[in-house]
Amino acid sequence: MENLIAVLVVQQRRKASACFPILVQVMAISTTTYTSKCFRDAGGWLMSREDRSFGGEKSELSKLSTFIKLHSLSQRELKTRELKMSTVGNSTNIFWQESPIGKLERQKLLNQKGCVVWITGLSGSGKSTLACSLSRELFTRGKLSYVLDGDNLRHGLNKDLGFKAEDRTENIRRVGEVAKLFADAGLISIASLISPYRKDRDACRAMLPDSNFIEARQASF
Ligand SMILES: Nc1ncnc2c1ncn2[C@@H]1O[C@H](COP(=O)(O)OS(=O)(=O)O)[C@@H](OP(=O)(O)O)[C@H]1O
Numbered sequence: 060m061e062n063l064i065a066v067l068v069v070q071q072r073r074k075a076s077a078c079f080p081i082l083v084q085v086m087a088i089s090t091t092t093y094t095s096k097c098f099r100d101a102g103g104w105l106m107s108r109e110d111r112s113f114g115g116e117k118s119e120l121s122k123l124s125t126f127i128k129l130h131s132l133s134q135r136e137l138k139t140r141e142l143k144m145s146t147v148g149n150s151t152n153i154f155w156q157e158s159p160i161g162k163l164e165r166q167k168l169l170n171q172k173g174c175v176v177w178i179t180g181l182s183g184s185g186k187s188t189l190a191c192s193l194s195r196e197l198f199t200r201g202k203l204s205y206v207l208d209g210d211n212l213r214h215g216l217n218k219d220l221g222f223k224a225e226d227r228t229e230n231i232r233r234v235g236e237v238a239k240l241f242a243d244a245g246l247i248s249i250a251s252l253i254s255p256y257r258k259d260r261d262a263c264r265a266m267l268p269d270s271n272f273i274e275a276r277q278a279s280f
């Protein structure tokens with residue numbers, strides 16, 4: 060049976076003139092419960108912190124002030140959504156927002172598979188040259204790539220970082236995250252960084268399915 064996912068909202072926060080809900084919990088309920096009628100009628104669900112059951116009268120519920128988002132999801136999607144809810148810093152209301160267009164659709168549009176090619180090697184070993192040649196070669200074959208070059212990224216995104224071990228780790232983590240997003244967008248993301256520590260490269264690899272992360276070591280020519 061299809062499951063419904065209800066996002067419970069217990070309070071509102073005011074910011075400027077706008078009210079926006081604070082998301083506190085995601086819960087699955089069966090479509091056979093009383094609530095499914097409420098969902099249909101109201102197109103959403105209202106619930107107080109005190110009333111955590113789904114059995115309350117609709118009239119009571121409608122006294123409450125805020126809005127609940129409702130999605131009809133498969134069990135699998137539901138699990139994914141629940142897993143993607145996370146606490147970031149002190150915030151408990153940060154959750155993953157799905158894109159209306161899926162990765163597979165983007166890949167189909169571009170006629171290619173998004174992935175990360177990670178080129179590691181010493182400074183001056185030829186990483187950037189290799190990354191640019193690869194990008195050009197892919198382009199001539201009708202494949203869209205983008206080079207994430209360590210030098211370039213240190214001009215902007217990573218300009219606050221130096222070359223201590225922990226700064227390199229953070230540099231590589233950030234580039235890994237960007238590369239992952241580009242791969243998700245359907246691009247062939249070519250990262251060219253010294254990335255001297257295996258653990259940092261492995262952490263980037265772990266962000267993606269194995270077959271989507273290709274590591275290449277540029278030996279000095
Ligand atoms: N220790 C030190 N001091 C000063 N400058 C340095 C240092 N290490 C690297 N570089 C220069 O920074 C460029 C980018 O480095 P990366 O971001 O790829 O390094 S790392 O992956 O974070 O280790 C790197 O670019 P490439 O020479 O293209 O590798 C260097 O120009």
Ligand SMILES: Nc1ncnc2c1ncn2[C@@H]1O[C@H](COP(=O)(O)OP(=O)(O)O)[C@@H](O)[C@H]1O
Nearest residue numbers: 180181182183184185186187188189251277280
């Ligand atoms: N295969 C190669 N043969 C000869 N020279 C190369 C080769 N690859 C790169 N170079 C030269 O070496 C220098 C450093 O290359 P670069 O790609 O900037 O290295 P990195 O990005 O690793 O610092 C550049 O002057 C480049 O033209």
